Amino acid sequence: MTSTEPQAQQSGVRPTKQRLAVAAALEATAGFHSAQEIHEQLGGSVGLATVYRTLTMLADAGDVDMMRNEDGEAIYRRCSGTHHHHLVCRSCGHTVEVEGPAVERWTNAIAAEHGYADVSHTLEIFGTCRDCR
């Protein structure tokens, strides 16, 4: 390995102002938001295609959480890095992050019991919050 070899020029994920804007928008707002909502919230200053691309990247990188609402639309939210689930208000969207060791244990046990490996799961809880009652 020649020491002169440049570090392969690692492609690059550039911190462009658009990407920063999308990330900031997620920081600024609570709850889950669709790509279109973020696009609007930014006053259209960031192209819709770019918003979609950025959100997909962030989600793949694990920096944001992506889930689907009941209509199957993708919605995103800045989340803590640890594994958790959501309790979402059907009416106002207010979201609470919840953890459930019991559930994690249960899913793993059930999966193992049936011979399934590489287990993952999705769990979302929907309801109507106090303020919307």
Added chain:
Amino acid sequence: MTSTEPQAQQSGVRPTKQRLAVAAALEATAGFHSAQEIHEQLGGSVGLATVYRTLTMLADAGDVDMMRNEDGEAIYRRCSGTHHHHLVCRSCGHTVEVEGPAVERWTNAIAAEHGYADVSHTLEIFGTCRDCR
């Protein structure tokens, strides 16, 4: 009350041949299928719109289970009437219905604890089955 009064003529959900065909298609095949797949499986003998309408009805009536694949598309499957969840193989799609009283209890408790009412939830477990390992 005049005896001539017809019993309110209760509209009716007619067991048309199209509806029966869709239901039969679900019976015949294992695993989850999209509306379009069912439409094709029926050789287009049942209009796509009708397939969609029928599946929606069946799902609302609780006769079939609807979930969304990772692309957000709706997929349906004939299921037992009781509330349950699925353990799905990412590779071959083989599905196992699982029940988890503990999970049900946990979600309700968590929701109540945070003041949420009318609670519902979605929980799917993904993994690789023994045959696909």
Added chain:
DNA sequence: ACACTTTTGACAATGGTTCTCATGCTGAGT
């Protein structure tokens, strides 16, 4: 057969998401 309601299906219309590609920027090297 008649009057009336439900259902169907071809096709149009929606709407979220992705693709295209010409143009804009960035950044490393000079």
Added chain:
DNA sequence: ACTCAGCATGAGAACCATTGTCAAAAGTGT
């Protein structure tokens, strides 16, 4: 600071699952 290759952007087209429209077809009770 200047250059150039390549990543990034965005306007709009393209996709595609799903829903809406509505006239024709089928079913129901009399």
